[in-house]
Amino acid sequence: MGVTLKQIAEIAGVSRGTVDRTMHGRGRVNPETAKRILEIASELGYRPNPVGRALALTRKTILIGIIVQSSSTPFMKLVIEGIQKASEELHDLGAEVLTEFLESVDAKQTIEAMDRLIDKGVQALALTAVDGNDLRERINSLAEDNNIPVITFNSDILGTKRLCYVGQDSFRSGETCAYLMSLALRGSGKVFPLTGHLTNVAHQQRYLGFAKECEAHPGIELLPLQPCFDKDHYAYELTMHALREYPDLSGIFVIANGQSGVCQALMDAKKKSQVSLIAYDLTPQNRQHLLEGHIDILIGQGAFQQGHQPPLLLYNYLLSGAKPEQEFLYTDILIKTKYNL
């Protein structure tokens, strides 16, 4: 064990309460005693024991609110597992996590969910953002007027007073995919990029990163971007069409959902051996595709972390005012093949 408050108190000839107050700058302590205490503490290398602290603080009930959009997609299920794990951990520390699940992606509904959570008394909020001024203003007013810290995860909204963003670096992951694609194609070939929604910022960024890095590989010809609205049947049709249009197609980059549709099309057209397929997210379905060789490379975006981190960060912030170290907490970009899944 390290040095304890009690030991410092004894040496300084004061009570533990006094030491506690000075160590946490809670005021109400004579500057001179404070100075003496701080000296002793630093000399002895005092570090507060988080376990004792946690136990004492189980009395304060902390309420944290979470809002998850598109909550029933396979990817979000992974994120939600992270949230649940964090809830359990925080439960032991006497904090409670309230979660609102939204089916769609919608600023208005998000704001309504925020209001509901605030009404229930949450002292901090983490949410998947969606661009829009209403939401932006709501976040800012919470942060400033109500003193309720907000963290965005999975999707960000810039120009707000949010504490930080926990999620993928979409642009960078796009670059990574392009690099892998160029490896797989030995530097040349036609690549078909299939996105989810043209308006989705994360999808855009993935594409932009991919396109930018493709420029470094002149042999790679990037075909026109197509959206499949995250639907497998559109993805199927679009892939079929691309295969007919470009018989020498050698790569497909699936930016969002629709992976199974693409796989099916490649199988039906008997073109898998000729086409390298890179896609996103370690969902059970995609893992299966990877293991069966329908997908060559999967990119994982730390789904679990995205759900796990925000509640813990908010808890720490509420308890000790500790802000996250960075404004952008990017999750790892995982490259998975069938061999290292």
Next chain:
Amino acid sequence: MGVTLKQIAEIAGVSRGTVDRTMHGRGRVNPETAKRILEIASELGYRPNPVGRALALTRKTILIGIIVQSSSTPFMKLVIEGIQKASEELHDLGAEVLTEFLESVDAKQTIEAMDRLIDKGVQALALTAVDGNDLRERINSLAEDNNIPVITFNSDILGTKRLCYVGQDSFRSGETCAYLMSLALRGSGKVFPLTGHLTNVAHQQRYLGFAKECEAHPGIELLPLQPCFDKDHYAYELTMHALREYPDLSGIFVIANGQSGVCQALMDAKKKSQVSLIAYDLTPQNRQHLLEGHIDILIGQGAFQQGHQPPLLLYNYLLSGAKPEQEFLYTDILIKTKYNL
């Protein structure tokens, strides 16, 4: 907060001590009261609070010993960071970690270090193993006679009573590399495998995994395996020689150390653009090579985890008798390019 021991005690009309004893099967409790208590507990969904537990147990001073071989290699430095992190975490829980650093890889020295740590009173041991019957017997006698649990990490020794092994799945990582190499070579080309020591089990396994997966890609011609004894200058010479011998060489698989020697040779021979290079370990040096394009793909083996996990596992085992869930705790096989480092 969940249900507490105290609440259960009140409901059952007994003392907390009694509840504690029944919950942990420490005996000395009337079977009937025990039954009643267990019923109440399960009905209320009692889950012991780990924080309270941890705090109470800070009184028991637990001593854990760690032995690290080849402790000054860049890779092991990463492992040691994990050990240090774990030490700090355990320090808060009242446990202490004693570490012995060995420069070389040597069974005799390892056994001597074990003896020193036992003399100092460690109640559990984690060590990097090296094959040999002396060490095997020592581990078994510790586990059986002295009741001191042992975990191996980074390198394993089979046929022992060790609790588990934490480390890489070398064979699988070799397969992963072969798959990536075949991607990079578009399925055909000559590949030069350069290992560290022919006798090193991990190196052997990596090679075997690589070779096995190469068989699935008939276009890939695996050249004879060469050892460079983890030395850059040998690696340099061997690479130079291979480049002369096989002017159409298209891939090099660096199984252990010597990465910088290989990079230098490729630069001096101006052959980098023609040769794909896959190597191991996210050391600072290698990261640099990756970022500068001297290495195409790096494989990370969860070095930090290898150091971080064993002390924590031993602590849990000593405290609650909880054995690790599996005998082989394989760390993640990380695929890193310059874009997702």
Next chain:
DNA sequence: TTGAAAGCGCTACCAA
């Protein structure tokens, strides 16, 4: 400005 004391949930020891 300071101190004393109670309490967070759990464990351990001793006495009954």
Next chain:
DNA sequence: TTGGTAGCGCTTTCAA
């Protein structure tokens, strides 16, 4: 076989 009690390190309240 049981209960009582003290204590782990820290926070917080109340009284001085």
